[in-house]
Amino acid sequence: MNIGQVLRKIRKERKASLEEIALIAGTDAANLSRVERDKQRLTPDMLENVAKALDVPVSSLYLIAEQNLHPAKSTNDAGKAAAARLEDALSRFILLSTQDQELTVDFMELLLKAARK
Template identity: 35%
Template sequence: MNIGQALKRRREARGDTLEEVAYRADTDASNLSRIERGMQQPSVLLLQNLAKALGTSVSEIYRELEAGSRILELDEPLAADLAKMQRHFRHLKPADRVLVLEFTQMIKRRSKQQTSQ
């Protein structure tokens, strides 16, 4: 995964369009598209503007990039599923997030029980 892919993943998770993020970052959509496709690297200033437009920091994008790279090395389908879940999870109310986490823990316990039988 590269910085452009991390930016795209963050943008899509927020439900923002290329145009919306580009406008807030003071660039154009075609420039952002080239960055997301890995055809161009953003300058430090543009990366800071993009992070701000995405409601995050440059360091958080790099943390996500590093974590995503580790996940991708382990399991490509898992990374895709996690990205989908993140997009949905972001829009849940805090109480519903707790329910989702409890549900996944319950499934994990059930799965362990089934494998031990």
């Protein structure tokens, strides 16, 4: 999956139109559409602006794209299932507000502490 496809996936998950995101990002809908269809390359500034418009860190966009390019290397079912759960969790995590993301991380730390006992 390329960055444009990731942008489209997140935009659609948020039920935002091309026009809404393009306006916030300071570009036009036609440009954003070409990016999503891999017909136009993103400049670093445009990537940053679109990521901000979607309220997603640029690093998360690359992580999602990379995970989809190289699905779980493990051929066993448990590894594939874990990779699918991780991808699902990441997709949901980036949709949370910053405050809710922080709460989620705190909760995960509590789970890990409990698991070590």
